[in-house]
Amino acid sequence: MLVYFAVSNFRSFKDKAVLDMRKTSAKGFSDNYQGDLLRSSVLYGANASGKSGFLRAFRALDFLVTNSADFRPKKEIPVYEPFLLDISNQQKQVEFETEFISLGVRYLYKIRFSSHQIDFEELFFYKGNSKALLFSREADADIKFGDYYKGAKKAIEKMLLPNQLFLSKAALNNVEVLSGAYYFFEEVLETVPVMDSDTEEDLKRFYARRLAEDEDGIFTKRFNALICALDTGIESVSVEEMDWGGIEFPSAMPDEVRGHIQEKFRYDIKTSHGLFHAGERVGSHTFEVKDESTGTKNLFALGGVIIEALENGTVLVVDELEKNLHPMITKFLIQIFHNPILNKNNAQLIFATHDVSQLSSEVFRRDQVWFSEKNEYGASELFRCSDMEGVRLNTPLDKWYISGRFGATPIINDVEFLIAMQD
Secondary structure, three states: OEEEEEEEOEOOEOOOEEEEOEOOOOOOOHHHEEOOEEOEEEEEEOOOOOHHHHHHHHHHHHHHHHHHHHOOOOOOOOOOOOOOOOHHHOOOOEEEEEEEEEOOEEEEEEEEEOOOOEEEEEEEEEEOOEEEEEEEEEOOOOOEEOOOOOOOOHHHHHHOOOOOOHHHHHHHOOOHHHHHHHHHHHHHEEEEOOOOHHHHHHHHHHHHHHHHHOOOOHHHHHHHHHHHHOOOOOOEEEEEEOOOOOOOOOOOOOHHHHHHHHHHOOEEEEEEEEEEEOOEEEEEEEEEHHHOOHHHHHHHHHHHHHHHHHHHOOEEEEEOOOOOOOHHHHHHHHHHHHOOOOOOOOOEEEEEOOOHHHHOOOOOOHHHEEEEEEOOOOOEEEEEHHHOOOOOOOOOHHHHHHHOOOOOOOOOOOHHHHHHHHO
């Protein structure tokens, strides 16, 4: 589970911004947390306020940990995206810091990096309430190892390039003592960008394969149950293998490319709807997924992600969770994570949205709601609803937000537009 995540000098965040999943003393909704950690957090804010940028930081750190071991010498770190609206920040280090629990162990991990090198990297773990160092690294200096570090040291240090993370390189070389921390990024943290057509298609193809390979398994059963429960008119979901017999590929196409296409599009999802005549059911009719509504197609992608998150105890980070979904469906998906019977493995949901209806008192505690806002210098700030004066248990958060009492809403200056339209 995620304890907190902090970012500095990344995209529109000039100064340190922290998303804290530790519950406060706020009252209400005891199902919305496990122990002292919240099961979900939601980010609100105007367009370009920094919500997506903050969630992108999760993806950036995840990418570095799981991929930097393969970076080539002297290559630029691709996720180096400093705050550009202050000259003094344009060449400064990006900093990520996070505390998390993985395989029953609590870790604290910090990194700072510039365009071509990791400038600082440090990993601790907790023994009870005490923090113990595993390793600490600074650019152009020997790595300092804690007493609890066991495994290769100098051999990995000699292979480590300036643009690679030690955690990434050590995991590649089977350093067991770091496996729990690496596991969090490789298996627990799951980031889903805005559900555009490419993302939706990739996820749909991925879960088509999962359904085909797990035809009678628990995943298929749960996937069907979720899709059919959401008033889509779908009665069942199945998968068919593509018949390539009648399809001609260009003669010049290499066999490797042809094989890749056939493997990628090997399975296709079909939906079954009731078929009626004169008010009586007479059978069923099968549709291609492409014939379903935009929202239903989103559900095929998002539904699979959510079921896997519940199965694996994932920290699921989603931008614009509500895209093309009815607010009641969005609410249902959120409350799955708040339900301790359905969410037995303590998965967490962190997402950004513009759906103000979810701010009603029926969904979130005050400490689960965050707002992002840009200041007059173009820098984003992140603040928690429960930290604001006057917010109480019965505060109508949706009405306060719409009225602008929390800030984080767009300020529309239409004067120049109205003048321009009259010229």
